[in-house]
Amino acid sequence: MNVQVAADPSPLVIAGREFRSRLILGTGKYRTNEEMVRAIEASGTEMVTVAVRRIDLDRTKEEGILYHLDPERWFLLPNTAGCYTAEDAVRYARLGRAAGISDWVKLEVIGDQRTLLPDVQATLEAAKILVAEGFKVLAYTNEDVVTALRLEDLGCAAVMPLASPIGSGLGLVNPYFIREIKSRLSCPVIVDAGVGTASDATLTMEQGVDGILMNTAVAEAQDPVRMAVAMRYGVEAGRLAYLAGRMPRREVAVPSSPTTGMLD
Amino acid sequence: MTTMIPVTINGDAREVAAGSTVRAVLDSLGLHPRLVVVEHNREILDREDYDNTEVQAGDTLELVHFVGGG
Numbered sequence: 001m002n003v004q005v006a007a008d009p010s011p012l013v014i015a016g017r018e019f020r021s022r023l024i025l026g027t028g029k030y031r032t033n034e035e036m037v038r039a040i041e042a043s044g045t046e047m048v049t050v051a052v053r054r055i056d057l058d059r060t061k062e063e064g065i066l067y068h069l070d071p072e073r074w075f076l077l078p079n080t081a082g083c084y085t086a087e088d089a090v091r092y093a094r095l096g097r098a099a100g101i102s103d104w105v106k107l108e109v110i111g112d113q114r115t116l117l118p119d120v121q122a123t124l125e126a127a128k129i130l131v132a133e134g135f136k137v138l139a140y141t142n143e144d145v146v147t148a149l150r151l152e153d154l155g156c157a158a159v160m161p162l163a164s165p166i167g168s169g170l171g172l173v174n175p176y177f178i179r180e181i182k183s184r185l186s187c188p189v190i191v192d193a194g195v196g197t198a199s200d201a202t203l204t205m206e207q208g209v210d211g212i213l214m215n216t217a218v219a220e221a222q223d224p225v226r227m228a229v230a231m232r233y234g235v236e237a238g239r240l241a242y243l244a245g246r247m248p249r250r251e252v253a254v255p256s257s258p259t260t261g262m263l264d
Numbered sequence: 265m266t267t268m269i270p271v272t273i274n275g276d277a278r279e280v281a282a283g284s285t286v287r288a289v290l291d292s293l294g295l296h297p298r299l300v301v302v303e304h305n306r307e308i309l310d311r312e313d314y315d316n317t318e319v320q321a322g323d324t325l326e327l328v329h330f331v332g333g334g
Contacts, residue, residue: 026332026333026334027332027333027334028331028332028333028334029331029332029334033332036332041290049333049334050327050330050331050332051299051330051331051332051333052328052330052331053324053328053329053331053333054274054275054327054328055274055295055327055328055329057273057274057276057293057298057327064299064329064330064331065329065330065331065332066299066329066330067299076330078330078334079334081333081334094308095301095303095308095328096301096330098301098308098309098310099301099329099330166334167334194333213334214334215333215334216334231323
């Protein structure tokens with residue numbers, strides 16, 4: 001038996017769908033599509049996010065992502081990135097669903113351009129509408145437990161608090177609030193945004209959350225494929241450490257070798 | 265001679281032949297219907313309706329697809 005499966009026997013389950021990998025990757029900002037696909041393969045992820053945008057009718061840019069990513073191989077999660085109102089987010093979510101791949105959406109409503117922090121009120125409004133329309137809503141939010149609880153009450157399939165601002169790579173700035181959210185919610189908690197390197201991923205998973213969604217940390221690494229592997233191990237390490245239960249912290253040293261049997 | 269009518273596609277003023285269906289517009293742009301989502305005057309159009317929806321003068325079409333994003 002695979003050691004990893006034995007050590008972490010339970011899959012990530014969102015809206016009844018099982019994922020063996022607890023890592024979700026974004027598909028933006030890679031230097032080339034070829035590098036993106038190799039990084040996604042290397043990460044072991046089973047779910048990747050995509051954005052909805054106008055087709056460039058003059059074809060000066062790359063073709064759509066479906067030319068590069070097989071939706072049979074990776075579960076595509078359309079997002080509402082770039083939306084600043086509930087109305088826009090609902091419009092983008094509907095367009096994403098109309099592509100005919102799934103009725104899942106990563107709901108993201110931004111409230112501030114500098115920090116890209118979520119507009120909590122608009123996120124709640126949009127979540128309510130989308131849940132009523134049958135969407136499986138995975139809601140990006142800040143690390144506020146009150147908002148997280150409300151998103152769960154509205155019927156979101158997963159709540160996704162940030163580790164730190166989108167694209168910042170600042171890592172997990174508020175482990176306490178992330179732990180609090182995880183302990184209070186029954187739906188999956190996926191930390192979305194802010195992870196910068198593998199140790200950030202590990203520390204985040206050690207808080208007991210169900211998974212991590214990241215993009216820039218992999219896409220903007222010097223070597224995205226290698227970083228994707230590092231993130232895979234980082235997420236697994238953090239998950240296993242959480243399940244294993246860490247030793248208590250002590251203010252004094254305790255020897256690891258016997259204190260008896262020493263020579264005269 | 266074909267009569268052309270003004271429409272807005274992805275924010276740009278364009279002209280299409282009068283009587284064109286949405287399907288014909290996609291074909292003229294070289295777009296594969298399966299990889300495109302069409303919003304016609306702010307209403308999302310089912311793929312089955314591309315063939316029987318005629319574009320009128322002044323209509324607005326948004327043609328979108330999936331791109332890389334986080």
